[in-house]
Amino acid sequence: MTKKELISTIKKKKSFLCIGLDTDITKIPKHFLKKSNPVFEFNRQIIDLTKDECVAYKLNTAFYEAEGVKGWKNLEKTINYINKTCPGIFTIADAKRGDIGNTSKMYARAFFENLDFDAVTVTPYMGEDSVSPFLEYKNKWVILLALTSNKGAEDFQISQKTSSPAGALAKAGANSPKFLFEEVIEKSSRWGTSENMMYVVGATKAEMLRDIRKTVPDHFLLVPGVGAQGGSLQDVAQYGMNKECGLLVNVSRGILYAGPGKDFAEKAKKETIELQKEMMEILFNNKRTR
Amino acid sequence: MTKKELISTIKKKKSFLCIGLDTDITKIPKHFLKKSNPVFEFNRQIIDLTKDECVAYKLNTAFYEAEGVKGWKNLEKTINYINKTCPGIFTIADAKRGDIGNTSKMYARAFFENLDFDAVTVTPYMGEDSVSPFLEYKNKWVILLALTSNKGAEDFQISQKTSSPAGALAKAGANSPKFLFEEVIEKSSRWGTSENMMYVVGATKAEMLRDIRKTVPDHFLLVPGVGAQGGSLQDVAQYGMNKECGLLVNVSRGILYAGPGKDFAEKAKKETIELQKEMMEILFNNKRTR
Numbered sequence A, B: 001m002t003k004k005e006l007i008s009t010i011k012k013k014k015s016f017l018c019i020g021l022d023t024d025i026t027k028i029p030k031h032f033l034k035k036s037n038p039v040f041e042f043n044r045q046i047i048d049l050t051k052d053e054c055v056a057y058k059l060n061t062a063f064y065e066a067e068g069v070k071g072w073k074n075l076e077k078t079i080n081y082i083n084k085t086c087p088g089i090f091t092i093a094d095a096k097r098g099d100i101g102n103t104s105k106m107y108a109r110a111f112f113e114n115l116d117f118d119a120v121t122v123t124p125y126m127g128e129d130s131v132s133p134f135l136e137y138k139n140k141w142v143i144l145l146a147l148t149s150n151k152g153a154e155d156f157q158i159s160q161k162t163s164s165p166a167g168a169l170a171k172a173g174a175n176s177p178k179f180l181f182e183e184v185i186e187k188s189s190r191w192g193t194s195e196n197m198m199y200v201v202g203a204t205k206a207e208m209l210r211d212i213r214k215t216v217p218d219h220f221l222l223v224p225g226v227g228a229q230g231g232s233l234q235d236v237a238q239y240g241m242n243k244e245c246g247l248l249v250n251v252s253r254g255i256l257y258a259g260p261g262k263d264f265a266e267k268a269k270k271e272t273i274e275l276q277k278e279m280m281e282i283l284f285n286n287k288r289t290r
Helices: A003-013 A030-034 A038-050 A061-065 A068-085 A101-114 A128-135 A180-188 A203-215 A233-240 A264-289 B003-013 B030-034 B038-050 B061-065 B068-085 B101-114 B128-135 B180-188 B203-215 B233-240 B264-289
Strands: A017-020 A056-060 A090-097 A119-122 A141-147 A197-201 A220-223 A247-251 B017-020 B056-060 B090-097 B119-122 B141-147 B197-201 B220-223 B247-251
Touching (some): A017 A090, A017 A264, A030 A038, A038 A068, A038 A264, A056 A061, A056 A068, A056 A247, A061 A090, A068 B068, A068 B101, A090 A101, A101 A119, A101 A128, A101 B061, A101 B068, A128 A180, A141 A180, A141 A203, A180 A203, A197 A203, A203 A220, A233 A247, A247 A264, B017 B264, B030 B038, B038 B068, B038 B264, B056 B061, B056 B068, B061 B068, B061 B090, B068 B090, B090 B101, B119 B128, B128 B141, B128 B180, B180 B203, B203 B233
Parallel strands (some): A017 A247, A141 A197, A220 A247, B017 B056, B090 B119, B197 B220, B220 B247
8 A cells, every 4th residue: 555545544534543453362252252263253343343433454463373373364364354345444464573684575475475464563673684675565564663662662762771871971072872762763764765664653652752753754653552551642643643644543452352242342333433533633633733 | 491401402412503494485496396285395304304413493484474374384284293203302483573561472372382382582672571471481482682693783783872973982981882782681681591591693793702601601592694694603602602502503594405406305414414513523622621
């Protein structure tokens, strides 16, 4: 999918909601367990319920791999079902892959050829040649981890180098040292363009979006962490939205497991509609004020 | 597998060779393509040929995922075949996974429960809570990426912070700033122990092993990059070996594709034996000099 097409979908649906299909067989309503394929059946119903209000689906590969071959079959069935029944929807393999060049090439083949996803999340640790094989595909996207929503983000992404005594750099008249995630965004923004790269920035660190926008004003940001992880949609929009929206806000557990029993459909739909309405308002205000 | 058992296997086989089963259907000898399952048949023959000279097999998940459901079946068949026919062999899922806690838990389930691997490679970018779910399994291992063998390692793992003008820290009397990979090793060495964590250090950066050994004298290091990527076994041993060996040196393409046609078996066996002999000599000298 092109950036233009994604923006057009956002405008049409008045939504920038991404739904994370992190489907855990131990958490779905019990009555699905009687079905021959509980995970796929649950996914199918969630997709049918929510496809008009969201612009993207994100499939977290871990939840499928945990079930082995059967899980990988469900990953395949689910992406095929989305591609067949939801024209114009953006699809993300949340796989957090990345390896030496000839291996990343294989991962790109897995998610862009064998499975027809629009985007794959990639981890930056191994540098440019671990990312570039994914960028060779036309109209496909890399979504690079920058600043994640978990506590562990503090370990390296926003850690200060431990051997630099506080004040040493300031005394020497140097600029303050950059955080790793800032280095990642700066360097990697030269590997691709805003037409084939996005960044993951957690909603739990929303105030940092303001500075990130100075470096990558035009890139889309995939923002997890709203809902179960405690991030706020209003904060994300305030600090991270650009004039073309530039955001995909992901909600997983907050929609999937909104209702624990047979009310799952009603509750999931209600939650999705509420999020879409809130997003519609944000988009309307964003348009008005710029 | 415990550390003691791994060391005992190394002593018994006089080898610290890990063979990487990065099986690419476009590179295996043509005559395999007539078989009903070329990739598994190739793996089976390579395993039968080499199991007496190596102490570990490393399966690169990308090469299996690229083939979709069939590939994941081959991953499963191959690990099951190794576990059945090679008692005492250490097995590694080279998957480079890592995500927020509840997702890493699913990856751990995938590789330690659904597939019975001894170890999985994990990327450190998301910090402690992305790694710790893997460490909860008894006698299973995390092999954390530290300093990889590819060119991209220079982008972040050994990059100097760009905003620190050269000399600024020295002038301020501060210690020189640490490289990211050094921070990763230092911090993460407190998350687990040398009984459940190893590090990936590329053979192409062998001289850096000397400093790494000061921080983690007792941890095993998984060393890729000997052979096709240009690293030297002698250098790796010189700078990285500890008194219990402490090394698993991986060779993939150099063995798998040593012979392009029907000579593949003979050539792969010859290459494996040569590596084992070189390792035997290194182990013998290591014992003598300590």
